[in-house]
């Protein structure tokens with residue numbers, strides 16, 4: 563009787579530990595998979611959309627234009643790039659490096675987005691200079707004018723892509 567009861571308790575503990583381990587394992591796997599398959603967490607997406615709205619409002623107030631361009635979150639960018647502003651045959655686009663969000667979402671939202679918007683606006687105004695990787699004084703002025711925080715001219719990387727197919731400047 564006594565041994566039977568003890569065995570019963572040991573069995574209960576064993577089952578409990580097994581289930582707890584399974585649940586923990588499921589959570590770990592789920593977290594890993596969810597970051598790989600989902601674009602960004604809803605919380606980060608929310609903050610990104612809000613900052614995007616602020617920048618667009620600043621552009622409207624400063625330059626009087628409704629500047630609507632695609633913002634793409636991609637894991638295909640080179641690892642050393644936070645973001646990229648591209649001009650392809652008249653189409654302007656900003657790509658943000660998904661891998662970099664994992665390390666520092668605040669930096670991506672507060673600094674990188676406005677930085678890339680300033681490049682995008684340079685394209686919009688027909689300024690396609692590659693001097694200093696596009697980080698000219700005019701680029702910096704635009705960056706600050708739309709609420710950019712750092713607007714560093716000496717970032718040491720080239721984050722613009724210009725392809726003018728069939729267009730002569």
Ligand SMILES: [Zn+2]
Nearest residue numbers: 677681697721
């Ligand atoms: Zn740049």
